[in-house]
Amino acid sequence: MSTSTDHESGSKRPRLIVALAGLVLALLLLGAGGFMWLSGDTAGPSIGGPFTLEDGNGRTVTDRDLHGKYVLVYFGYTFCPDVCPTTLAAVSDALDKLGAKADQLQPVFITVDPKRDTAATVRQFTASFTPRLIGLTGTPEQIAAVAREYRVYYAEHRTGPGPNDYSMDHSSMLYLMGPDGRFIAPINAEQSGEQIAAAIRKLTS
Amino acid sequence: MKGKTLRMLIAVAFTLVPALAFAQQLPIQVENVWSRTAAAGGNGVVYLTVTDAGAPDRLTGVASPVASAVEFHESLNDNGVRKMRAVASLPVEPGKKLTLSPGGYHIMLIGLKQALKAGTSFPVTLNFERAGQITATATVRQTVGGATMEHSHMDMPGMDMH
Numbered sequence: 001m002s003t004s005t006d007h008e009s010g011s012k013r014p015r016l017i018v019a020l021a022g023l024v025l026a027l028l029l030l031g032a033g034g035f036m037w038l039s040g041d042t043a044g045p046s047i048g049g050p051f052t053l054e055d056g057n058g059r060t061v062t063d064r065d066l067h068g069k070y071v072l073v074y075f076g077y078t079f080c081p082d083v084c085p086t087t088l089a090a091v092s093d094a095l096d097k098l099g100a101k102a103d104q105l106q107p108v109f110i111t112v113d114p115k116r117d118t119a120a121t122v123r124q125f126t127a128s129f130t131p132r133l134i135g136l137t138g139t140p141e142q143i144a145a146v147a148r149e150y151r152v153y154y155a156e157h158r159t160g161p162g163p164n165d166y167s168m169d170h171s172s173m174l175y176l177m178g179p180d181g182r183f184i185a186p187i188n189a190e191q192s193g194e195q196i197a198a199a200i201r202k203l204t205s
Numbered sequence: 206m207k208g209k210t211l212r213m214l215i216a217v218a219f220t221l222v223p224a225l226a227f228a229q230q231l232p233i234q235v236e237n238v239w240s241r242t243a244a245a246g247g248n249g250v251v252y253l254t255v256t257d258a259g260a261p262d263r264l265t266g267v268a269s270p271v272a273s274a275v276e277f278h279e280s281l282n283d284n285g286v287r288k289m290r291a292v293a294s295l296p297v298e299p300g301k302k303l304t305l306s307p308g309g310y311h312i313m314l315i316g317l318k319q320a321l322k323a324g325t326s327f328p329v330t331l332n333f334e335r336a337g338q339i340t341a342t343a344t345v346r347q348t349v350g351g352a353t354m355e356h357s358h359m360d361m362p363g364m365d366m367h
Contacts, residue, residue: 078247079247079248080248080289081241081243081248081249081250081278081311081313081314082250082278082280082289082307082308082311082313083280083287083289083307083308085241085250086307086308089241121244121247124244124247125244125247128241128242128243128244153286157288157289157290159291167288167289169283169286169287169288169289170286170287171285171286171287172282172285172286172287173285190282190308
């Protein structure tokens, strides 16, 4: 009786070890997969990517030039009198509220109106908010490419017969990108500077 | 003779006083008129509040010497996509504030003839259907944040392609 039990348990033990090893391996694989998924290594909807644009001084700026700092991206247009200035004023206010932490953050404005927004126009516009704000424009193709990467919708809305008689419909959203250029999270653009600062603090801590 | 003149003067004064008091209490009040700093050649904005203590009225037009064209506009939020549309007129209802503020209704200054500098001011003339013309003074404020926009009910906007 007792010998048979011993025999049985003796044959079971290796099987149990194999099962346990299998379980551990499965958990490890699951964990690694989960880590890769969370860190965005697997294919999925990505936001952001490489771009080549021009700043307010006519200098070429690429996405790589911005690596090393958190980047807060906003798409708009300078002829927008209401929503874009309100958002950029809030961003400027958020930078003040962030204090020293703001040194690690680069706010970037990208126009969706490359036809009217020349480098000089963009420079004048961004200067009225904060000198820390980089304004970017480019050829219609360059703007189309960067907007596609950020999934930004924009379209001309005609208001008259003249070539400049239009306003732009556009997505209004802030994109927080990591120092490695990877997308971290969207931030509601229609908040106060304090709320934007709080969101940035939470996402970068 | 002297007494009669005095009495007449007093009578005139008594009829004038209520008239003056009435003139000071216009049924339509335009308040909190402000603008943002903006570059010459670009576009600007004016925000304000209208209160009406009298009969229903309508804001039908607006003008300002600082811009080539001035229009009423509304900023709409279409599922995270911001759109700006011209509005022909705005209703002014008694007891109800008409607020032109960031992210909603606003006065758009198209083609600024001059830069709008912080601390300066400029006139804005509003045309009301009944009350007629009212000229207000807009004060240019430095573009600082803190103002939460209207219609800011956004879920995950901007993410979906249209």
